[in-house]
Amino acid sequence: MVNLDAEKLVAARRAVEFVEDGQVVGLGTGSTAAHAIREIGRRVREGLQIVAIPTSLATEALARSLGIPLTNFDEHQKIDIAIDGADEIDSNLVAIKGGGGAFLREKIVAQAATRMICIIDSSKLVPQIGAAKLPIEVLPFAAGFVQAAVAAMGAQVSLRRKADGSLFATDQGNAVLDARFGLLSNPEALARKLTSIPGLLAHGLFLSEIDELITGRGDQAECLRRSA
Structure with missing residues (x-):
C-alpha cells in the first residue's frame, strides 16, 4: 500500500533543498506544505537565513512555533521561492488548489514568486483536473x-x-x-x-502560477518544470 504521507515528505524535502540564504520564501497551507515548513524550520535552526510570508493564519502559527522569521508584503513585494501543495494537478502544471480555504492568499503568493514549486504525493497528479471540488x-x-x-x-x-x-x-x-x-x-x-x-x-484554478512540480513517488522525487 502506498504511503502518501511519506511521499509528501519526500517531495517537501526535495523542494526545500532549493531554499537559499537571503531569500524571501512563500509558505503554503495544508498537510503537504506543512512538511516543507517543518523542513525549513529545521534548516533555520541549523543556520539558514531567510524570511517567510505565510499564506494562512494556520501556516503563520506553525512557522512561528518553528522559529521561522516572518515578513509581509509591506516589507517585501517579491518572493524568491514559494512552496505549496495542490488538490489536483496535470502534466501541464494546471492545478486545483484550496481545499484548506487559503487559495486567495496562496494565489497572491504564487504570483509574487519568482519560482513557485508545487509539491504533491503521487495521487494528486492526474491526466485531467476536475474530479476535485x-x-x-x-x-x-x-x-x-x-x-x-x-x-x-x-x-x-x-x-x-x-x-x-x-x-x-x-x-x-x-x-x-x-x-x-x-x-x-x-x-x-x-x-x-x-x-x-x-x-x-x-x-482555486491555478493556470500559470506554478513553475515546477515535485511529486513524491515511493521514496523518489520526480521533478517536472513548466515548458517555456
Missing part, C-alpha cells in the same frame, strides 16, 4: 447570487461548512463555495467566466 471565495453579501450563477454554469455547488455545521470562513472572513464541474476540458475558459461574476473574489 473547485473552491470559490465569495463576499458573504453575494454568496447566494454567486452560488446561483455558478450553478447556472452546470456545476453542483454547495456552501462550505465546518464539521459542526457552522459556516466555514476564510482568514479574510469570506464564505467559500465548493463547485463540482466534472473533468475540465478548458479550465482557462472556466476561469474567465468565474472571474466575470461580481462578488466572486477568487477561485
Whole structure:
C-alpha cells in the first residue's frame, strides 16, 4: 500500500533543498506544505537565513512555533521561492488548489514568486483536473447570487461548512463555495467566466502560477518544470 504521507515528505524535502540564504520564501497551507515548513524550520535552526510570508493564519502559527522569521508584503513585494501543495494537478502544471480555504492568499503568493514549486504525493497528479471540488471565495453579501450563477454554469455547488455545521470562513472572513464541474476540458475558459461574476473574489484554478512540480513517488522525487 502506498504511503502518501511519506511521499509528501519526500517531495517537501526535495523542494526545500532549493531554499537559499537571503531569500524571501512563500509558505503554503495544508498537510503537504506543512512538511516543507517543518523542513525549513529545521534548516533555520541549523543556520539558514531567510524570511517567510505565510499564506494562512494556520501556516503563520506553525512557522512561528518553528522559529521561522516572518515578513509581509509591506516589507517585501517579491518572493524568491514559494512552496505549496495542490488538490489536483496535470502534466501541464494546471492545478486545483484550496481545499484548506487559503487559495486567495496562496494565489497572491504564487504570483509574487519568482519560482513557485508545487509539491504533491503521487495521487494528486492526474491526466485531467476536475474530479476535485473547485473552491470559490465569495463576499458573504453575494454568496447566494454567486452560488446561483455558478450553478447556472452546470456545476453542483454547495456552501462550505465546518464539521459542526457552522459556516466555514476564510482568514479574510469570506464564505467559500465548493463547485463540482466534472473533468475540465478548458479550465482557462472556466476561469474567465468565474472571474466575470461580481462578488466572486477568487477561485482555486491555478493556470500559470506554478513553475515546477515535485511529486513524491515511493521514496523518489520526480521533478517536472513548466515548458517555456
